Amino acid sequence: MKFLCIDCDVQMDYEDRRQPGDGTFAAAFSCSACGRRIAMLANPMETQLVESLGVQIGGRALAPQPMELVRSSIVGRDDAFDETESDPPAKPRWTPESRARLERVPRFVRSMVRSIYNQWAKEHGIETITPAIMDKARADLGLEGM
């Protein structure tokens, strides 16, 4: 999918994306020549179709997690994956509030979500994960409902 600024005849650049939590998806593009900005707004069906392919509009921000499509798409049993971390990383540190919030994520997908937050925090030099940091990461990564 490419976006073309017709007036400038220039392919537009990806800027940002949003997943507001209602099943829809939005991505912003801009023209490097004239500065015009547009937003691509996808309905839930279009959003789901793209997600089903396991690809991300705007490119991947983080390396894929093992079986991320399986774990984020299937309604699975709580004990399907061993939650025990044999050697949990020292950093980033999770505050009690952020841990409590993580506990609300279904167990089937929880370890993957934790790993994604850890990876995102590490790449951004963040040492402590707070609920505010989780919000920021979620918006950045499009982790709807996580």
Added chain:
Amino acid sequence: MSDRVLPSTRFRTYFDVTGDDRSGLMAQVEAQRQRVTSRLADVGQVAAVMSGKGGVGKSYVTAAFAATVAPSIPGGCGVLDADLKSPTAARLLNARGPLQLSDAGVVPARGHAGVRVMSTDLLLEDAAPLRWREPEAERFVWRSALESGVLREFLADTDWGGTGLLLVDMPPGADGVADLGAFVADLRGVYVVTVPSPESGRSVGRTMRAVSEAGIPILGVIENMSGYLCPRCQLPGPLFEGNAGAELAKRFDVPVLGRVPFFAPPQSDIPQIPGEVAGRMLEVLA
């Protein structure tokens, strides 16, 4: 309708704009395929087991073959249960979760004879159907993409290690085999399972034709429930009318790899096929 003619706007179309799409979607898809290729580089051979219809004992044959030959294959055997909606391979092989996560991916469960197993049966609640988190609306549009994605991740993200032979237990029909062929470039081929009845023969024949037209080798036919063994006298008796195994083999010019009698009552908790059948199934991989 207005008679007004709008001025036509001239602009370039997709292939005229030579730059890559800014999301790198094709690169992402290619990276997905590369993950499958990288993972399977350590696997000896990959073969599928399929039929044209359900209820012919395809999963039983898969599990029995794997459990029988695993001890004799360097690296052992793995079974990927691609029948996402009706998974049975894990139960047949007594493979249980929870699944462990490692740096190398998801560690498959181990079943009889150390067979490595990955299946939705290990992920779903007991007796629960396969359900998706996504909204019901327009599910038909994206369901097959998700199913294909699950197959891809089962291949790429399971730590198959140095498994010598990976068997993929396909769902009924030919679509899944085509998907598998797209992911696994060096798919060794497909075992076909039928029961003797003409009805099964017709259904399985359609699937074989589709597989053949897709350019995927057919390794041979296994006729399952080919009579039964009397539990008292151990003599064979008829179970179904028909000779579908031999007829399909002749029509597609492939060997009959064996006839597996119906064992009733089960003589073991471990799925069994005659040793000579397992041997011929192994021979055609050479």
